[in-house]
Amino acid sequence: MSLKGGYILSTLLIIIMVLSSVIIMDIRPVEAQLPLPPGVPRGDVLVNHYEGGTLAVPDDFNVHVPGRPVAYGWHHVCHQNLWYINTTNNELISWIAAGPPEYSPDFKTVKIYLRKGVTWSDGVPFTAEDVVYATKLLMSDKRFGPYALLTSWVANVYKIDDYTVVYELLKPNPRFHYYLTAIIWGPSVYVTSIAKHVWEKVEDPVAYKNYPPLCLGPYVLKDFDRGGNWWLWERNENWWGTKLYGLKPAPKYYLVLYPGPEEKAALMFVRNEMDSKKTFAVEQMELVLQNPYVIGWRREPPLAWLFDPCNKGYTYNTFRYPYNITEVRYALRYAIDPVAVWKALSGPDGSKPVPMVLHFIRSPLVDKYVYSALKDELVKLGIIAPPDKVPAEVREHLKLLGFDADVAFWEYNPQKAEELLKKVGFYRGPDGKWYLPTGEKWVIRFLVTGPFHWETQVQGFLIADYWKKFGIEVEVETPEQAIWATRTTYGDFDIASTWPFCSMLFPDVAPHVWGYHSRYCHERQGGSGFFPCYGTGKETDLPFQWSQPAILAKHDAKAKEQRARLDKIIEEMEATPPWETEKMIKLAREYILLWAEITPGVPFFAHLFYTPQNTYCWDNWPTYPENYYMDPVNWWNHMLFIILSVKPTGRCPTKEATMPGAPPKLPIEIPKPTPTPTPTPTPTPTPTPTPTPVATTVTVTAIQTVTTTSVVTSTAVTTRVETVTTTKTETVTDWTITTALAIVLLI
Known part of the structure; x- marks a missing residue:
C-alpha cells in the first residue's frame, strides 16, 4: 500500500x-x-x-x-473575561473590566477597574472581592495550573474599593494583564470564574467540580x-x-x-x-x-x-532519551518530506496551508522581519531548504500570498538523517531497523490526536509513515481527547502531535514565549515537550523519564548553556515595553534562532480550518x-x-428566539479622579523664580499593519503600513494606545 x-x-x-x-x-x-x-x-x-x-x-x-x-x-457563554483581543483589528475589548489597565511608571503596580453592575447568575454582585479571592486561591496550591505563573509575578493583590483591584508585582512587567486576557483561545488565568461566596465554602477547591457553574x-x-x-x-x-x-x-x-x-x-x-x-x-x-x-x-x-495562530506538527519529549539529543531531533525532521504532507492537507477548493516552520505564525510583518530577514541563518541550521530547492508549486503559493518565496520547508534528506544518527552512535541492524547506541531496537511511541483533530491525526499518520519508511519502528497511539490531554499534560509520550508553537502578536512576541522560561518548569509541561525544563537538569523531578546513558553528558552541558541564553532573552523581552518595536524585533530574531538551534519540536503549517457556518x-x-x-x-x-x-433568518420555526440586542460593544467606564477645589487666591510676595520641572513624556511610535488577504488566483495580498505617533505623559500606561497601535496582530 x-x-x-x-x-x-x-x-x-x-x-x-x-x-x-x-x-x-x-x-x-x-x-x-x-x-x-x-x-x-x-x-x-x-x-x-x-x-x-x-x-x-x-x-x-x-x-x-x-x-x-x-x-x-x-x-463561550458562561465564563466572561476581563478583556478580549479582537484578532481582526487589534482592538483590546474591555468586557468585565471597565477599561484598560493602569500601570505605574515602573510597571510594578497594575490597577484594574471592574465594570459596575455585573452580577453572577444567582444575582450576587461580581466585585473586587472575587478577583482578589480567586488570585490568592490559585496561588495557594501548586496543583492549580496558574500557580507557577502567579507566584512568579504577584507580590500582593488587594482591593481599593468594590470595583478597583491592585496587583503589586515582584518585578516590572508592562504586560501583566495579558495573563488575564483572552488572546489565543482563552486567558492564562481564569480569574473571573471563581465566585468567592461559593468557593470559600468548598473543602477541597482542587477536587471541586464547580457544578453547577455560576456564570457571568x-x-x-x-x-x-x-x-x-x-x-x-x-x-x-x-x-x-x-x-x-x-x-x-x-x-x-x-x-x-x-x-x-x-x-x-x-x-x-x-x-x-x-x-x-x-x-x-x-x-x-x-x-x-x-x-x-x-x-x-x-x-x-x-x-x-488560513490564520489559526498555532503551527501544527509535533513536539519532542526532551526529557526522554534519545529525544534530548539534538542530532536525533534534527535527523527525524530530515526523514520527513514536508511538501508531501503539505499537498495531502491542501483542499480541492484552492485552499492551501502557508508554510510556517518557525514558532511564529507567518503574517506579512513576521515574514519580512523574521522569516525573510533570517533566511541565510535558517538554511545553515537546516530549518529551511536552500532557495533553489523550493518546489515550484510551493514557490508560486508563497508569491501569491506576498511572502518570500525563498523561505518554505526544510529539505527532505534521508541521507543527512542517517549521517546525524550514526554520528551519535545509532546503527542499523541486520533487519534494516534502527537501534539505539545502548543496543535496544529504537521504537517511537508517537501520541497522535484522535478524530477530535482529524487534520492533526492525518498529519501524524503521514509523519509516522515516513519514519517507518526510514527504518524506525513507530507505535502510533490515538486516544480519546480526555486521555490525550492527560498524557500530553504530564509528558507520557516520546513524540506527540501537540501545538505549543502559537503566536499572534508581533513584534510584541513576549506573551508567546515567556512560558518557556525555566521558572515555569514543572511536571505539567508535557504538552510543550518540557521545553521550560530543557537544560535545567530537573529530569529526576518529573515522571516518565528514562534512565540516560553517559553519552548524554555533553548534550546536557550544551542544553544548560542554551537554557541560560533562552532565559536571558525572555527576561529582556519581559522588561521591554511593547512599543519599543525595534528592540522587540531584535529580541524576536534572537529567540527564533535559538529556538531553531534547539528544535524542541517541528511545526509544518497552520492547518486549514474550513469553519463551516450554516x-x-x-x-x-x-x-x-x-x-x-x-x-x-x-x-x-x-x-x-x-x-x-x-x-x-426566518427559515426555521421559532418561539422565543429574538433579534439580537445592541452590538456587543461596551463603553469605557473608568472613573475620573474627583477634582480638588481650588481655594480663592490671596496676594503673596513674588518669590525668587526656581526652575520648573518638566513632565517626562514618552513618545509611542508604532507600526500598524492592516493586511487584506485573498487566495483567489486573480487577487494578491495587499498590505498597508501606517506609522502612528502619539505622545503621553508618563503617569500610567494607556493600554488603549499601546494595544491598538503598538501591537500588530497576525490576521
Missing part, C-alpha cells in the same frame, strides 16, 4: 457511507433530533459542534486544574448529557448585559454537541441540524457544501481560514471581507461575540 493508501481507503469508505445516507434524505430540516426540551423548535437553538469527543466527567467545570478538558460552551455570561446551564456528549445552555433573561447595555443574544438556547463520527456531523449540516463547526476533512467538507446554505470563512471559494437558520456570521467583525473561531472564548451577533 502507498504512503497514503490507508488514509485514502478510509476516506472512500466514509464517502460511500455518507452518500448512501444522503440519497434517502431530504436536505431541508425535518424535526431535528436534538436534545432539547419538549416543544422547543429548531429556530430557537444555535447548535455548535464540540470537537473534544465524549467526556468521561461531563459535569466538571473546574478549569483551574491541568488535564481537565473544558470546551463545552462554558468558555448571557446563558446558564440548562441540562447536559450524563454520557458526556452534549451541553444545553439557556439564555439568562436577567443577564447584566441586557439590563445595563441592551445586549441580548438571539438564540434562546445554545447547544454544544458531539454527535459521534465525523460523517454524522456532516449529515447534520446537510440536514441543517448543526450551525457551526471548527472544520471538516476535505472529503467531508465537499459533502457538506452540497447544502447551499453552508459557507466558510469566505462565502465563495477558497473557503478555509446560514439556513442563523446568519450574520463573520465572513471575510464584507462582515469581518471577528475571526470565525467557534472553539475560542471569542465565540461569545458571534453568539451575540447572529440573527434568525
Whole structure:
C-alpha cells in the first residue's frame, strides 16, 4: 500500500457511507433530533459542534486544574473575561473590566477597574472581592495550573474599593494583564470564574467540580448529557448585559454537541441540524457544501481560514532519551518530506496551508522581519531548504500570498538523517531497523490526536509513515481527547502531535514565549515537550523519564548553556515595553534562532480550518471581507461575540428566539479622579523664580499593519503600513494606545 493508501481507503469508505445516507434524505430540516426540551423548535437553538469527543466527567467545570478538558460552551457563554483581543483589528475589548489597565511608571503596580453592575447568575454582585479571592486561591496550591505563573509575578493583590483591584508585582512587567486576557483561545488565568461566596465554602477547591457553574455570561446551564456528549445552555433573561447595555443574544438556547463520527456531523449540516463547526476533512467538507446554505470563512471559494495562530506538527519529549539529543531531533525532521504532507492537507477548493516552520505564525510583518530577514541563518541550521530547492508549486503559493518565496520547508534528506544518527552512535541492524547506541531496537511511541483533530491525526499518520519508511519502528497511539490531554499534560509520550508553537502578536512576541522560561518548569509541561525544563537538569523531578546513558553528558552541558541564553532573552523581552518595536524585533530574531538551534519540536503549517457556518437558520456570521467583525473561531472564548451577533433568518420555526440586542460593544467606564477645589487666591510676595520641572513624556511610535488577504488566483495580498505617533505623559500606561497601535496582530 502507498504512503497514503490507508488514509485514502478510509476516506472512500466514509464517502460511500455518507452518500448512501444522503440519497434517502431530504436536505431541508425535518424535526431535528436534538436534545432539547419538549416543544422547543429548531429556530430557537444555535447548535455548535464540540470537537473534544465524549467526556468521561461531563459535569466538571473546574478549569483551574491541568488535564481537565473544558470546551463545552462554558468558555463561550458562561465564563466572561476581563478583556478580549479582537484578532481582526487589534482592538483590546474591555468586557468585565471597565477599561484598560493602569500601570505605574515602573510597571510594578497594575490597577484594574471592574465594570459596575455585573452580577453572577444567582444575582450576587461580581466585585473586587472575587478577583482578589480567586488570585490568592490559585496561588495557594501548586496543583492549580496558574500557580507557577502567579507566584512568579504577584507580590500582593488587594482591593481599593468594590470595583478597583491592585496587583503589586515582584518585578516590572508592562504586560501583566495579558495573563488575564483572552488572546489565543482563552486567558492564562481564569480569574473571573471563581465566585468567592461559593468557593470559600468548598473543602477541597482542587477536587471541586464547580457544578453547577455560576456564570457571568448571557446563558446558564440548562441540562447536559450524563454520557458526556452534549451541553444545553439557556439564555439568562436577567443577564447584566441586557439590563445595563441592551445586549441580548438571539438564540434562546445554545447547544454544544458531539454527535459521534465525523460523517454524522456532516449529515447534520446537510440536514441543517448543526450551525457551526471548527472544520471538516476535505472529503467531508465537499459533502457538506452540497447544502447551499453552508459557507466558510469566505462565502465563495477558497473557503478555509488560513490564520489559526498555532503551527501544527509535533513536539519532542526532551526529557526522554534519545529525544534530548539534538542530532536525533534534527535527523527525524530530515526523514520527513514536508511538501508531501503539505499537498495531502491542501483542499480541492484552492485552499492551501502557508508554510510556517518557525514558532511564529507567518503574517506579512513576521515574514519580512523574521522569516525573510533570517533566511541565510535558517538554511545553515537546516530549518529551511536552500532557495533553489523550493518546489515550484510551493514557490508560486508563497508569491501569491506576498511572502518570500525563498523561505518554505526544510529539505527532505534521508541521507543527512542517517549521517546525524550514526554520528551519535545509532546503527542499523541486520533487519534494516534502527537501534539505539545502548543496543535496544529504537521504537517511537508517537501520541497522535484522535478524530477530535482529524487534520492533526492525518498529519501524524503521514509523519509516522515516513519514519517507518526510514527504518524506525513507530507505535502510533490515538486516544480519546480526555486521555490525550492527560498524557500530553504530564509528558507520557516520546513524540506527540501537540501545538505549543502559537503566536499572534508581533513584534510584541513576549506573551508567546515567556512560558518557556525555566521558572515555569514543572511536571505539567508535557504538552510543550518540557521545553521550560530543557537544560535545567530537573529530569529526576518529573515522571516518565528514562534512565540516560553517559553519552548524554555533553548534550546536557550544551542544553544548560542554551537554557541560560533562552532565559536571558525572555527576561529582556519581559522588561521591554511593547512599543519599543525595534528592540522587540531584535529580541524576536534572537529567540527564533535559538529556538531553531534547539528544535524542541517541528511545526509544518497552520492547518486549514474550513469553519463551516450554516446560514439556513442563523446568519450574520463573520465572513471575510464584507462582515469581518471577528475571526470565525467557534472553539475560542471569542465565540461569545458571534453568539451575540447572529440573527434568525426566518427559515426555521421559532418561539422565543429574538433579534439580537445592541452590538456587543461596551463603553469605557473608568472613573475620573474627583477634582480638588481650588481655594480663592490671596496676594503673596513674588518669590525668587526656581526652575520648573518638566513632565517626562514618552513618545509611542508604532507600526500598524492592516493586511487584506485573498487566495483567489486573480487577487494578491495587499498590505498597508501606517506609522502612528502619539505622545503621553508618563503617569500610567494607556493600554488603549499601546494595544491598538503598538501591537500588530497576525490576521
